Each structure stands twice: as C-alpha cells, then as structure tokens.
Amino acid sequence: MESGPSQAFREELTCFVCMSYLTDPVTISCGHSFCRACLHLSWEDSQLPVQCPTCREPSQQEDFRTSIVLKKLVSIARQAGLMKYLSSEEHQCVTHKETKGIFCTENRIYLCQLCSDSHEHRGHRHCPIEAAAEGQMERLLKQMESLWKKIQDNEENLEAERRMITLWKNCLILREETIRAEYRTCYPDLSEQEEEHIACMKEEGNYYLEKLMESEAMMVQKDKQLRDMYQELMAMSQEPYVVLLQDFDDIFRRSKSMQLIKPLAMKPEIYVLAFNGLGQIFT
Structure with missing residues (x-):
C-alpha cells in the first residue's frame, strides 16, 4: 500500500465525487477541483447558486476551463502506473525480456522495441504507449x-x-x-x-x-x-x-x-x- 508523499500526491489528484483520478479536471470558485463530468451530473438538477460537493460553498459559476496543470499531473500519475504495470516481470516481453513500451494500433497489443521491428509487426502503425x-x-x-x-x-x-x-x-x-x-x-x-x-x-x-x-x-x-x-x-x-x-x-x-x-x-x-x-x- 502506498504511503507518504506518493499517497498524498494521489489524494490531491482524486475527485471527491467519484473517488477516482480527476478526469478533465476543473476548479470551481472555492478552489476545489472535480471531474467535469462529475460536476455536470451532480449540479444538473440543482438551482443556482449550486454548492461545492466538498465544502458546500455556493458557486454561481457554470462554464469551466480545464485545469491544465492538474490534467498534466494526473496524466503523469496514470502513465507511471501504466509503465509500472508493463515493466513488472509477468508483463515483460516473453521473447526478449524487455519492457513493452510500444503500442501496436493494428493488433491493439503492447510490444517491446525488438518485437515492433520484427517482420510480423514491421508494417503496422506503432507509437509509444504513453502517447497512445x-x-x-x-x-x-x-x-x-x-x-x-x-x-x-x-x-x-x-x-x-x-x-x-x-x-x-x-x-x-x-x-x-x-x-x-x-x-x-x-x-x-x-x-x-x-x-x-x-x-x-x-x-x-x-x-x-x-x-x-x-x-x-x-x-x-x-x-x-x-x-x-x-x-x-x-x-x-x-x-x-x-x-x-x-x-x-x-x-x-x-x-x-x-x-x-x-x-x-x-x-x-x-x-x-x-x-x-x-x-x-x-x-
């Protein structure tokens, strides 16, 4: 189980409504941040002024801009989780014992660099897994x-x-x-x-x-x-x-x-x- 700074970092990137990583995060007037979709659904039937799901402070704001910094931080955290998953021994390339860092868009599978250069996959479209x-x-x-x-x-x-x-x-x-x-x-x-x-x-x-x-x-x-x-x-x-x-x-x-x-x-x-x-x- 994560502890210390790592756990605290994740908590700061967690939506209070869905309790998952923030998705398309937006920050409201009181300073709290939520997934855009979570706000859509929680405020849909509410009359103005709506309230913050966390602190209940009233908010007149309706249109939001995505929080670029939070979105980037969530992306980094998710990518780290993806690479940790793929670099584990059980998910490494069986043939070459390397981390699978390439995504084959044709077959929807993960490949190591050597596999992506092989005759079987050479003609397919590939991109780094993080970019995909x-x-x-x-x-x-x-x-x-x-x-x-x-x-x-x-x-x-x-x-x-x-x-x-x-x-x-x-x-x-x-x-x-x-x-x-x-x-x-x-x-x-x-x-x-x-x-x-x-x-x-x-x-x-x-x-x-x-x-x-x-x-x-x-x-x-x-x-x-x-x-x-x-x-x-x-x-x-x-x-x-x-x-x-x-x-x-x-x-x-x-x-x-x-x-x-x-x-x-x-x-x-x-x-x-x-x-x-x-x-x-x-x-």
Whole structure:
C-alpha cells in the first residue's frame, strides 16, 4: 500500500465525487477541483447558486476551463502506473525480456522495441504507449463532451414537447368551450350537430395529442439511452490506461452510433394546420 508523499500526491489528484483520478479536471470558485463530468451530473438538477460537493460553498459559476496543470499531473500519475504495470516481470516481453513500451494500433497489443521491428509487426502503425494512452483519453473526453451536448439538446426538446402537450390540451378545452358558446349563441336548436362537431374536433385533436405523446416517449427513452452511455464513458475514463487502450473502441463505436439517431419534435406548422381545420365549424 502506498504511503507518504506518493499517497498524498494521489489524494490531491482524486475527485471527491467519484473517488477516482480527476478526469478533465476543473476548479470551481472555492478552489476545489472535480471531474467535469462529475460536476455536470451532480449540479444538473440543482438551482443556482449550486454548492461545492466538498465544502458546500455556493458557486454561481457554470462554464469551466480545464485545469491544465492538474490534467498534466494526473496524466503523469496514470502513465507511471501504466509503465509500472508493463515493466513488472509477468508483463515483460516473453521473447526478449524487455519492457513493452510500444503500442501496436493494428493488433491493439503492447510490444517491446525488438518485437515492433520484427517482420510480423514491421508494417503496422506503432507509437509509444504513453502517447497512445493520451490519444485515447482525448478521444474519450471529446466523445463525452459531444454526448453531454446531445443530452442537453434532447432535454430541451423534451421540455418543449411537454410544454406543447400542456398547451395542446388547454387549446382543446378552449376550442370545445368556443364551439359550444357559438352554438348556444347562433344555433341553439342544433344540439345534435353541436355534439357531432365536438366529437369530430376531439377525434382530430386527440390524434395530434397522441403524436405529441409518442414523440415525448421517444425522447424520454432517448434520454435514458444517452445517459446510460454517458455513465459508461465516465466509468471508462476512470479506468487505468492499460484498460483504456484495449477496451475503448467498442464503446466509442456504440456512442457514435447512438448520437446519430435523434428523435424530432413535431413541427409547429402541424399544430397551425390542425387548428385551422378544428376552427371550421361549418363547411
């Protein structure tokens, strides 16, 4: 178990929320630092001013810049852990008894220098393991940023759709009251036609209401899928570099594919056309 300066150093680079190494670290007004994703999730449903997860000091800040120094220190610590893992006797190159310091991007495996120069791997793309790990982490952070934006966009569309559902229900009630008032005023003897007209109006109105509710349900489902994927990416960002180098490609492809499918809200013109039809009492 680590002790002394080494343990203290790690503690300073640990996020209080997830208790893992800081990922894309940001520092808030009180001076405490957290993973950007951890702040996103912990502050998402909070009203301003939000509070620091550590000291509970209020903070009005919403947009953050990555703490370059902390990010570099975390990178150094993670790279040290990766090299310690690879330089251990059980993970050294079996053939040449050397540390595996090269990453083969074709086969997704670690190689020593001599193996990377061999006929089997000579034509493959290679890079130092530290650089490969940093590259994967940057890909992961960009994917998380893109996915978070999709989550926020979907949330805005969902709220807009819910407002439209409420508005639509109120409009249907108002339309029925308007029709009844017009019949009472102008055509008091046509009660049967009044009920037929209201029934027709409700049928058409409920058709559009069902479409709105279907759209809302799709957005709710999409929200869950996006958030589940974001949690997966968060978990991957907290893994050691040795895991990130080998296991990220699958989740990266799934995340990219998920973001291509976007539920669309119903177009406002549909509501206008619908109510133009509903507003015609007589043809």
